[in-house]
Structures are given as C-alpha cells and as structure tokens.
Amino acid sequence: MVNSVGIVGLGLIGGSLTRRLAHGQIEIVAWNHNDRPYAAARDAGIKCVDSLEQLAAAKPQVLFLCNPLRAMPEILERLAPVLDRNATVLSDVGSVKGMVRQQVENAGLGDCYVGAHPMAGNESSGFTASDPTIYDGALWVLTVNERTDYRRFLDVATLITESVGNRIIVLDDATHDRAAAMISHAPHAVSTALINQLTESSERNIAAALAAGAWRDMTRVGLTDPDRTRAMIEEDAQNVEVLLRDLANRLTLFADELHRSDDAALTRFFEQGQPFRDYKAGERAATNMADVQMKCTERRVLDIPDSEWRSVFLDSARRGEHVIRFIQPWRVEVETLSKI
Amino acid sequence: MVNSVGIVGLGLIGGSLTRRLAHGQIEIVAWNHNDRPYAAARDAGIKCVDSLEQLAAAKPQVLFLCNPLRAMPEILERLAPVLDRNATVLSDVGSVKGMVRQQVENAGLGDCYVGAHPMAGNESSGFTASDPTIYDGALWVLTVNERTDYRRFLDVATLITESVGNRIIVLDDATHDRAAAMISHAPHAVSTALINQLTESSERNIAAALAAGAWRDMTRVGLTDPDRTRAMIEEDAQNVEVLLRDLANRLTLFADELHRSDDAALTRFFEQGQPFRDYKAGERAATNMADVQMKCTERRVLDIPDSEWRSVFLDSARRGEHVIRFIQPWRVEVETLSKI
Incomplete structure (x- = not known):
C-alpha cells in the first residue's frame, strides 16, 4: 500500500493528480519550478516544498515527474545525487516513453523507474485549470523493460488502480x-x-x-x-x-x-476499416447502456508468472484488455469492453 | 420575385428547404419517389403531386432537384419532354456540380439550368428529420458557365437571398x-x-x-x-x-x-498554415462578439457588368466575399467576415 507520493510539477496533469490523491489517505508532497501555485495547492491539502532536494529528502514511496519533457534532463540531473533509490520509485506522466527512459538511464536512475502515461488531459494548462475529474475513467499506460523490478511496478500499478481509481495496461516503451x-x-x-x-x-x-x-x-x-x-x-x-x-x-x-x-x-x-467501425459501434452501444451490468464486457482473472510477467501483460493489452484491479500481487482482474 | 418553387425529393435537404420556404408567400409543389412523406408535407403547407409530369405541368418558376445524385439521369430523362423551359429555371442541390451539369446537358436541359449547392445538412436523412433551421446562416454556391442566362441566375439567386434568407457565392463548376x-x-x-x-x-x-x-x-x-x-x-x-x-x-x-x-x-x-490559423482565430473572435455591428466585417457594393458578370462574381468569391443581397439586378452587396 502506497501512502506517500511526491509530485514534480503542479501543472494541469500533476496538479489534477495531487487533487485526486489528496482526497485519500496519502501524504502528498510537491515541488514546482516556481511557487505561484503553492497557496492554492496548500489549500487543497498538498505539502509544498522549496526545492527538488527537499522533495527527495521527504522519501515519497512513488515520485511522479509531471514537468514538461524539455525540463526532464535537468530535473533528473538534480534528482540523481539526492534520490533515495531504495525508498522511492521514480515514475512520470510523459507522452513519449522511450525518450524519457533514455534520459532516466542517462541520469543513472533506470533501476528505480517505472514509466507511466495517463490518457487524460484537456486543452488548458496550469494548476488553476487542474481538476481531479480529468482522471475519471482514465486509462494509464505503464511501461516496463527487462530490468523493471516487479515490486516497484506493483507500487505504481496499485496506486493507480486503488488510489487514483483508474485502469492500466502494461507495455514496453517502443509499443507505447x-x-x-x-x-x-x-x-x-x-x-x-x-x-x-x-x-x-x-x-x-x-x-x-x-x-x-x-x-x-x-x-x-x-x-x-x-x-x-x-x-x-x-x-x-x-x-x-x-x-x-x-x-x-x-x-x-x-x-x-x-x-x-x-x-x-x-x-x-x-x-x-470495417472492424474498427464495428468496434466503435460496439463501444457506443456499451456507453449508451445505463446499467453498467448490461454492458457487453468480459471480465477474467490473469495469473502473473514470476518470470515472463511482462509478456503476459503485453499479450493482455494486445487482446484489448484493461487491468482493473490486483486481487493479489500475482493475480489481476482484467476487463474487455470491445475489441477490434 | 419568385413566387412558385418545385421540389423533387423530400429528403433532409429538399424537405428542409420546403419547410423554410413554406413560411413565406411562395407556392410550393413537391414530388417524391414515394408518397411516404406526403401526409406530413401537406400538414406543413406543401402541395404534393403524384408524378414528375404533374410537377412540370405546375410550371414552378424554379425547380430544385433534391434527389440523390444516382437518380439524376433517370429524373432528367423523364423531365426533359415535359418541362416548360421558358417558364421554369432548373436547379439542384447536389454536392458535385460538374457531373450534374453534364447530366443536365445530356438531357438537353442545359439552357435552363443554374447549379446550386447549399452548405447545409447533418448526419440524419429523410423528411422526418427535415428542419428549416438547418439553413440558418447557410452559404449557397451557385454555379454558372458561359451559357448561363443572367435572368435565370437572378431568379435562383434572389430566391436564396430573399426567401431562403441565405448568402451566396458564384463559382464555375470546376472551381466548386x-x-x-x-x-x-x-x-x-x-x-x-x-x-x-x-x-x-x-x-x-x-x-x-x-x-x-x-x-x-x-x-x-x-x-x-x-x-x-x-x-x-x-x-x-x-x-x-x-x-x-x-x-x-x-x-x-x-x-x-x-x-x-x-x-x-x-x-x-x-x-x-499560420494564415489559416489566424483566419480561424479571427472567425472565432467575430462569432464570440454578441453585437453583430461590432464584428470585424467589411461590406461593399459591387456593380455587375452586363458582360463578364461571371468573372466579377468569381473574383469576389476568391476575395472571400459573400453576396448578401441584390440591391438592383446589377448591383449586389457583399460582405467579408475574414479572409486568408
């Protein structure tokens, strides 16, 4: 159970994530490159710190980098000497995953990294536009590679399914x-x-x-x-x-x-393209049904083997399944709405 | 002043046009390939006839072909022997103009034809979906060639600007x-x-x-x-x-x-593409202004020469102008909202 989260960057995505998590039992600590959003963020129950170093020193269990991608190399360089790699899992919300992992590895932080990309957002930006409901029903992609530690992956994955209340699919960076x-x-x-x-x-x-x-x-x-x-x-x-x-x-x-x-x-x-048109028609039909129990969804349980856990998740994603919860660390429930 | 209009085809476009014209002083007579919409159309004040021949015999001043394009050759063939070319201007609402004119000419009706294409419609179809408001603020393209008679053109153009309450631009078929x-x-x-x-x-x-x-x-x-x-x-x-x-x-x-x-x-x-982005930004700014007088529009009057009237209209369209009314048969007022 993750009970502390760090956030770098209180923009639309990071700010909305803090607001969504602040309603739970999780301690949130955030740093932004300027302190303009701090008064509003503190009103929302978020602890704001004055430096990246202080953020790392708070040893959050999961630290999400929600800064613009152009700032990533500099932020990683500053985090590398101060981040407690045993205490903290490093994640991010960037819209490309291969480039970010490369930057994370260049900073020597690859071992504690799990990539993430929430399918959420809108045309606005900044903490003033932040809104926890932009994550309603959102799907997150978590990206892993052969060096990803499953316990670190579990920390990020269960935080999303349990505390953020979202679904996930697991991919490698290139597929994402x-x-x-x-x-x-x-x-x-x-x-x-x-x-x-x-x-x-x-x-x-x-x-x-x-x-x-x-x-x-x-x-x-x-x-x-x-x-x-x-x-x-x-x-x-x-x-x-x-x-x-x-x-x-x-x-x-x-x-x-x-x-x-x-x-x-x-x-x-x-x-x-008819299979895609049929898929969209099925999706619309499911959305229009008032009773969620009536939707044409299919749920099943996947056992996750100790070895090859990545390929089990990737195959599941290819079948159009979403992970909706972890029953145990090695058993997940997945759901398919419709597939192409 | 046009005071009688014939309509072939009571689908979404034709049906909505009859409903819009039926509110004025114009006598409407319509024919559809089946009589399913007739009860509802008669309730809306539209005279419905049982055959294309009866429609032609009613000698409407302007006859709009609002049938599907695939039915065009057969309908033109049936109209050709019965249409009074002196009494009636033939027009249509098809989304391509070169092919329709060719079909009209093949039927020997080129001399009485003025092409038309209203920028109106939605995803639905049929008379039950017809709605006069789909023409609100619509722009019509009228297409002409070197054989188009200016008085016939004026009949269709003034019907649209005065009775339908829309704007027009004039093009040749190929440009459209x-x-x-x-x-x-x-x-x-x-x-x-x-x-x-x-x-x-x-x-x-x-x-x-x-x-x-x-x-x-x-x-x-x-x-x-x-x-x-x-x-x-x-x-x-x-x-x-x-x-x-x-x-x-x-x-x-x-x-x-x-x-x-x-x-x-x-x-x-x-x-x-920045000029197009700027144009769209200008259009949005104009649309957002509550007071129409405040919009960044430019109105001017064009004199239409007896010869070369087609090129004066086409040049006007190229400048992004819309014809909003005929002051006299040879003087039109045009308006530009914004241009690229």
Whole structure:
C-alpha cells in the first residue's frame, strides 16, 4: 500500500493528480519550478516544498515527474545525487516513453523507474485549470523493460488502480510510442499538412467558405499551438516517420485505384476499416447502456508468472484488455469492453 | 420575385428547404419517389403531386432537384419532354456540380439550368428529420458557365437571398468541385486511410485504447457510411486524385525532413498554415462578439457588368466575399467576415 507520493510539477496533469490523491489517505508532497501555485495547492491539502532536494529528502514511496519533457534532463540531473533509490520509485506522466527512459538511464536512475502515461488531459494548462475529474475513467499506460523490478511496478500499478481509481495496461516503451504515434502524433502531422495544402491554394478563401464539419474535425488538432505539436512529433520522430510514409503510400495507391476506376480495389479500401467501425459501434452501444451490468464486457482473472510477467501483460493489452484491479500481487482482474 | 418553387425529393435537404420556404408567400409543389412523406408535407403547407409530369405541368418558376445524385439521369430523362423551359429555371442541390451539369446537358436541359449547392445538412436523412433551421446562416454556391442566362441566375439567386434568407457565392463548376474535394472529399479518403492503417496493425487494440480527441476527430468522417463516402469521392474522382497525390507528397517530404532533423524545413512546415490559423482565430473572435455591428466585417457594393458578370462574381468569391443581397439586378452587396 502506497501512502506517500511526491509530485514534480503542479501543472494541469500533476496538479489534477495531487487533487485526486489528496482526497485519500496519502501524504502528498510537491515541488514546482516556481511557487505561484503553492497557496492554492496548500489549500487543497498538498505539502509544498522549496526545492527538488527537499522533495527527495521527504522519501515519497512513488515520485511522479509531471514537468514538461524539455525540463526532464535537468530535473533528473538534480534528482540523481539526492534520490533515495531504495525508498522511492521514480515514475512520470510523459507522452513519449522511450525518450524519457533514455534520459532516466542517462541520469543513472533506470533501476528505480517505472514509466507511466495517463490518457487524460484537456486543452488548458496550469494548476488553476487542474481538476481531479480529468482522471475519471482514465486509462494509464505503464511501461516496463527487462530490468523493471516487479515490486516497484506493483507500487505504481496499485496506486493507480486503488488510489487514483483508474485502469492500466502494461507495455514496453517502443509499443507505447508506436501506438501514440498512430493515434495522435502522426495524425497531428496529417492535420497540419491539410491546413498547409489549403493555405497554399489560390482558391483558399473559396475552399474555406465551403468548409463544414469534415474540414473542421480534420483540422482541429492542426490549429493548436504548432510549437507544441512540433515538439510532440519530434519526440516520437522515428515512429511518426514510418507511419507517415505508410499513409502516403496508402493515399497514392488509392489515387491510382481512383484513376483507373478499379472497382475491386476501391471496395477493399472502403471495407478494410470495417472492424474498427464495428468496434466503435460496439463501444457506443456499451456507453449508451445505463446499467453498467448490461454492458457487453468480459471480465477474467490473469495469473502473473514470476518470470515472463511482462509478456503476459503485453499479450493482455494486445487482446484489448484493461487491468482493473490486483486481487493479489500475482493475480489481476482484467476487463474487455470491445475489441477490434 | 419568385413566387412558385418545385421540389423533387423530400429528403433532409429538399424537405428542409420546403419547410423554410413554406413560411413565406411562395407556392410550393413537391414530388417524391414515394408518397411516404406526403401526409406530413401537406400538414406543413406543401402541395404534393403524384408524378414528375404533374410537377412540370405546375410550371414552378424554379425547380430544385433534391434527389440523390444516382437518380439524376433517370429524373432528367423523364423531365426533359415535359418541362416548360421558358417558364421554369432548373436547379439542384447536389454536392458535385460538374457531373450534374453534364447530366443536365445530356438531357438537353442545359439552357435552363443554374447549379446550386447549399452548405447545409447533418448526419440524419429523410423528411422526418427535415428542419428549416438547418439553413440558418447557410452559404449557397451557385454555379454558372458561359451559357448561363443572367435572368435565370437572378431568379435562383434572389430566391436564396430573399426567401431562403441565405448568402451566396458564384463559382464555375470546376472551381466548386476542386474546393469541395479539398475541404471534404479528399479529407474523407484521408480519414478512411487512417482507419485502415490502424485496423491493419497487429497493435490495433493497444492503439485504440490510447486513442483520445485527436484520433476521434480525425476518424469521425471515416466512420460514416463507407458506401456514401465512396460515391461522394468517385463523383469528384479527378479532383480527389490530384489532392491526395499532393498530400502524399507533402507527408513524404515531411517524413524526409523529420528523418534528417531539418530544422529550417520543419519550421516551414509548421509555419506554413499560420494564415489559416489566424483566419480561424479571427472567425472565432467575430462569432464570440454578441453585437453583430461590432464584428470585424467589411461590406461593399459591387456593380455587375452586363458582360463578364461571371468573372466579377468569381473574383469576389476568391476575395472571400459573400453576396448578401441584390440591391438592383446589377448591383449586389457583399460582405467579408475574414479572409486568408
């Protein structure tokens, strides 16, 4: 049972996490790069300290790095000499995992690290925007590698399932970063490219006048802060590159099929994604049912072997299962809502 | 002043148009391929007839074809021998204009045709879903060519600005179809390709578990009926092909730039669409202002020369202007909200 948590960075994600945990029995200690949020944070029952060194000295059982990724190397460098590796598990909430683990290992902190990425957030930022409900129903990805200690993993995992009240899936860093590239980072580049295409056209004002729902949806993420979008894409550049080349190839092949009116190929193009459409339809049906007991969910118990625990969790994630609780340290209950 | 309108097809678009016009002084006569909507339409003050021939015999001043595009050739063939070309202007509401004009000309009805495409609609269909408010604030594209008669154009244009209460822009068919491909038809193919990419991945359930707002927005139009999407894309295939090849090229170039961490090129990619982001920010600012007089709009009056009236309207559309009213047949007031 984790009863103390440290937080670096009282922004939207870190601040909301402290607010959510502050309602429980857990002692929270936080440090922010400036003390602007401290008065409000103290009102919310959070102990705020003046330095990273003081935060490390408090020996929280789990320490979440919720700072911007660009600040990560410097913060890790300052933590390395003062963190009690036996007392504290180091985690984070970054949206890329391979790069963060590399930085953690560069700082010599790899042994006490378990990666984490909560699927939560909104367009706002800062502690004033923080809100514990942004974690309602959230899924966390925990990332592990062959050196991850299972007891440290359990500390972070049970904190999330029991104290934060969320679900988890367990991945390796590379799988996480490929998936994040597919559903977010590469689509951000596509959205930006669509905006560029219109902007360069001599008929841009005519096209914009005709724009309706399809255009609005396809370009929303390309309208957000392009510097933030660029940073996100560059942090996951290798995966984004692969996916964009694959997408460019799909679009070129489809253009060829359109050009020669290839009925069979066009049929394949429009049928290929049907499993995803069916999955979304199932998800909507489940969401619309008022009684949670009536949802088309499937629950089962997984035994986690001492060896190969990582691959059992990864296979579970591939099947579309979410870990909802630890029955014992080596037995977990998983749930599937619908799968593709 | 147009005081009688005929409607072919009482679906969402045609039905909503009859409901909107029925509130005015205009006599409406409608025909649908089956009489299911007739009871409700008659309750709404719409005269319904049993055949296309009866509809033509009613000699409406403007006859809008609001039928599905796939039914267009047969309906035109049936109308051709019975339509009084001197009494009636033929128009339509189809989402592609070049193909419809070709079909109209094949039926020998080109001389009395003015193309129209209202930027209105929603995900539903059928007369039961019809609602006059779907036209609130809508923009119509009217399409003309070198044979279009200005008095016939004026009938349709003033009907829209005065009786429907909407704005218009005037384009040639090719420009309309290129713009529609850019903001709707090609993005539908991109959305479908993104769904295909995820569906083919062995990590599809992991990716779907991580999916949030960006993925939801980028794939919404790809989730809609793929048969309808395919028809829409094939009806505008040449333009979609050109745009998809251009987009594939943009994505490949960006992947190359990512690969070599080309700072200057990446900066260009993320800066290129800034005029569109600024335009959207201006549009939002205008929309948020409660007092319409305070909006950053610019109104001016255009004189329409007897010759070259088409190019005056097309240039106006390129500048981002909307025609809001006809002061006289040869003088129009136009408004610009913001432009790119």
